[in-house]
Amino acid sequence: MFDYRRFAVQKLAGLGPRFLPFADVASDPVPLSRLLRLSLFQVTVGMALVLMVGTLNRVMIVELQVPATLVAVMLALPLVFAPFRALIGHKSDTFQSALGLRRLPYIFKGTMLQFGGFAIMPFALLVLSGYGEAVDAPRWIGLSSAALAFLLVGAGVHVVQTVGLALATDLVPVEDQPKVVGLMYVMLLVGMIVSAFAFGALLENYTPGRLIQVIQGCAVVTIVLNGIAMWKQEARSRDRAAAPPAQTGFAESWGRLSARPGTLRLLAIIALGTAGFGMADVLLEPFGGQVLQMTVAQTTRLTVVLAFGSLVGFGLASRWLGRGAQALDVAMLGALIGVPAFGGIILSAMALSMPVLVGATLAAGFGAGLFSHGTLTATMRAAPRDQIGLALGAWGAVQTTAAGISIAAGGVIRDLVLLARPAGQSPADAYIPIFALEILLLVLAFVVVLPLLRRGTTDRMDHKTRADLAAREV
Amino acid sequence: MSNDPDKVWPTGLTLKEAEEVHSYLIDGTRVFGVIALIAHLLVAVSTPWLG
Incomplete structure (x- = not known):
């Protein structure tokens, strides 16, 4: 009799590794197409920057009539996390993983933070501006949720960019690094220019519904592009899993670097x-x-x-x-x-x-x-x-x-x-x-x-x- | 499939590796859950959909 169970499991096992987000082996020369794909994470970073500093800056002040000082404070909030980039980088260097991964888990988490921030941002802004029934809501709800949204996006951008650049450095030999750096900067610029035009065109006829669509669409684009960028880039390493990096403290590690x-x-x-x-x-x-x-x-x-x-x-x-x-x-x-x-x-x-x-x-x-x-x-x-x-x-x-x-x-x-x-x-x-x-x-x-x-x-x-x-x- | 008792059949991952992959899934679910909860609360504040 035909063993369906065995057949299905064998098919699944054959498919399995193709649907895991990490590469099975580290291939030595990384082709340009793969680097191009990796640099997509910079597009989402550029998109997030343009959306926050450019588009929302204007929308909050003009369409939502939020006081300009409050807008400035909100937009400056993510900067608070900037010094933690060094800590994040250090943590990814010494990450303990049974799969021998170092960068991928952090990029995944950073992307989720970015996505989460964008997902709640439009509603937070609408509540902040007193849209609909929110006029009667206590002020702290709008303030704290908008702050949370900007902090989440900011933290996500910091994590994704830091660890993404570290992964790019891991992947390419020293002589190819200038190429990668150029690619990363160009993609950041491309992401900013394209998204600036796109947001401008999409928000031409502003309605609250359109604002929600644009920001949440931005969240989806972020997760899709980052997913494509990271897919099978980092090789899992049983060697690194067997001999995990030494657990040095941040201060010690920083001391070694700055010395x-x-x-x-x-x-x-x-x-x-x-x-x-x-x-x-x-x-x-x-x-x-x-x-x-x-x-x-x-x-x-x-x-x-x-x-x-x-x-x-x-x-x-x-x-x-x-x-x-x-x-x-x-x-x-x-x-x-x-x-x-x-x-x-x-x-x-x-x-x-x-x-x-x-x-x-x-x-x-x-x-x-x-x-x-x-x-x-x-x-x-x-x-x-x-x-x-x-x-x-x-x-x-x-x-x-x-x-x-x-x-x-x-x-x-x-x-x-x-x-x-x-x-x-x-x-x-x-x-x-x-x-x-x-x-x-x-x-x-x-x-x-x-x-x-x-x-x-x-x-x-x-x-x-x-x-x-x-x-x-x- | 395999004689290694540590290997999770049929993916070829070891038990620890499988647990790690699973932990990312759990983390993601939790974060998305909390985000969805906050988003629903905020929508309810501005346009109360529960009447």
Whole structure:
């Protein structure tokens, strides 16, 4: 008699491994298509950033009439978690797993946090704005649930980006890292641009129902894209499961990483340079509008020019670094281009010349692209094999915090100067100190990096330590 | 299928590995459950659907 049970089980067992999200074996050369697929998680990160900082910023203030200060506080909340990126990275480095996984469980959890935040966000915002019967509801319900939604999305983005970058670093050999870094940045930019256009088109005729659809659709897209990105990327390893990584504490592990020559200096450069380039991000458009009297369409194009400059920067940096350039040299070239670029922006305010502003913006974007690419590649190259998560977590913590603080500081400085000066003064006076401050920060970054450049040690030393580690592992 | 008593038949995972895969499933279910609960509460606050 035909044994149905046995037949079914055999079929299932044959299918089984295909439906498990981890790879069975680590294949050595990772093809570009797989890296492209992995970089999809950056698209969801970009989407989340645009939705929160761009779209919801506007929707909350204009359509939902939430006070602007409250909106600013809500949007700044995820920044609170930024320093924990280092801790998350460390935890994924030392994760105990019977399957020998390190990154996948964290990406899964991060994706769930992101999804959960988006799932409750539209309702939280509607309650916060007093939609329908929520007018009579106690105020704390709307406040706390909106805060929870933003915290969840923010925490999810931090986890996914940190651990995703660590996984990418795990997967590719040192010489391919510049390619991966370029890919990650480009995909982040692509995600931001595409989703900005998509949200704009979808929310053109705003209704509360449409808001719910868009944000929850965003949640679904997040989980689908992250799922595709992570599918069978990390190999399970019975070796690692049999000999799990040593349970070192965070402080000890951090001490070991920061004791390596150049690590702290590199983090300082990242903080200074990111703050230097970041301040202009949100001020460029109001600057163009208030000082040069550009229209909304023109200032939007200014942001496109900035993004295009970054894109060219990422591309060229990938090329140079792939041919063996030193990562820090490229980063510093970026900072050095940034100095005259911001000088040009100041000049454009004095000469009231739009071509000068566009050219300077392009150069600033180009410099920012080179700088971001160079510093992330330097971080990856400098990371010891067993501390990749921690090193990239530290990079993310410093980078996100610096960017957040600089954007906030730029806005605050502008408003204070505008307040302090009587009306009738040129609005340019409020912007010039900020651009001057950016130049100062970039020069400082260059000064900090000089000793590293002269020694020229970071990259070479790392090949050596990496070879040592590899030898020890064998 | 296999003579290894530690192997969970028929997937070829060991008992510990299977438990780990299962733990992710449980975690996910819990998180989704809590999220769904909060979302339903919030909807009920703005548009009471229980009358």
